[in-house]
Amino acid sequence: MTLAEDERDLIDRARRGDETACRALVERHERDVAGTVIGMLGRGDEADDVGQETFVRFFRSLGRFRGEASVSTYLQRIAINLSLNALKRQRRGRSRFVDADDAGNTDHALAVDEGRIHDAREIHEMVHAALGQLPDKLRPVVVLRMIDGLSTRETATVLEIPEGTVLSRLARAMAQLEKRLAPFMREGEG
Amino acid sequence: MTPPEQNSLQQRLADLRVTAFAPGFADRVMRRMRIEPLPSLGAVLQRYFAILAPVAVAAILLIAVRNVRAANTTDSTIVAAALGLPPVTLASAYVFDAATDGAP
Numbered sequence: 117m118t119l120a121e122d123e124r125d126l127i128d129r130a131r132r133g134d135e136t137a138c139r140a141l142v143e144r145h146e147r148d149v150a151g152t153v154i155g156m157l158g159r160g161d162e163a164d165d166v167g168q169e170t171f172v173r174f175f176r177s178l179g180r181f182r183g184e185a186s187v188s189t190y191l192q193r194i195a196i197n198l199s200l201n202a203l204k205r206q207r208r209g210r211s212r213f214v215d216a217d218d219a220g221n222t223d224h225a226l227a228v229d230e231g232r233i234h235d236a237r238e239i240h241e242m243v244h245a246a247l248g249q250l251p252d253k254l255r256p257v258v259v260l261r262m263i264d265g266l267s268t269r270e271t272a273t274v275l276e277i278p279e280g281t282v283l284s285r286l287a288r289a290m291a292q293l294e295k296r297l298a299p300f301m302r303e304g305e306g
Numbered sequence: 307m308t309p310p311e312q313n314s315l316q317q318r319l320a321d322l323r324v325t326a327f328a329p330g331f332a333d334r335v336m337r338r339m340r341i342e343p344l345p346s347l348g349a350v351l352q353r354y355f356a357i358l359a360p361v362a363v364a365a366i367l368l369i370a371v372r373n374v375r376a377a378n379t380t381d382s383t384i385v386a387a388a389l390g391l392p393p394v395t396l397a398s399a400y401v402f403d404a405a406t407d408g409a410p
Contacts, residue, residue: 135336142332147325154324164334167327171335172342179350243318262319290315297315 123187131178141187142171148188148264149195155259156199158244166202170195185273192264192274196256203252239300246296254289261286 123144129137149170150163157163173194174181181190247258260271261282268286272279370388377387392398 135339138339139332139336142335146327146331150324150327150331154327155322159324164327164331167331168335168338172338175339239318240321243315244322247319247322258319262316263322265320265323290312293315293319294312297318298311 124183127178127181127183127187130175138175141174145171145188145191149191151264152192152195152259153199155247155263156196156255157202158248162202162206166195166198169198173198189270189274192260193276196260196274200252200256203255242300243293243297246293249296250289250292254285254292257282257285258289258293262290 123141126137126141126144130141146167149167153163153167153170157166170191174187174191181187185193247255250258256275257271260266260274261268266274268279268282272282275282369390373390374384374387377390382391382393386393
């Protein structure tokens, strides 16, 4: 049995409510979903919750799944949409507590530490923080293309946008990241 | 940024890749599915029927009204007209016979 046939069999069984098949699909695709969701939201309970919801939505929509896209593409699409919803919720929650004068001063967290040497873990966190400051349209492209390692075409398929749009968004996102992280990358090189 | 710095940034981004949630993720998903079970096939069909039935009824009524208005009311009953049935006459029976004579 090939992988595709095996997966089709698992999907057919999951459609009939077979719990073992559902679990096998979760275990097989946890890696893809974790990469996308944690890339979008960072580690934590919210990412775990979005990951679970991604699979629940997938199993609920199995009746509509025709197999035009691969299971991992379909799951990553759901994961990106749910992550974006979670980010919007986070922003709405934060905006209730943040003073209007501070709005837009998003580089503050990175700028204050610029004068000193940072260890690898700190730089790792700064890269994640800078990623978190990217606009919603740019962040999924960086997560899928640069973190999850998908090709430009695969990224375009997951996000349902043209490949040219992926490339232009990626260029804009990388320019923003470079601007924010240049001092730390120089440090990291030395 | 210089090319080595760009490479460094790309490497740092790739290092953010995480390949698993906290241990027991599959168990948590399965538990959540038990709390929010999948809709049965019957429930899904029922939902689609509820959406499609009014549309189908409206289409049937529209066709029936159109047939009644287009029919010659002196030659056919209202039911026959609504169903779009042709008038039954001796002449049409002969036409029908002629059409089916050559059939195997």
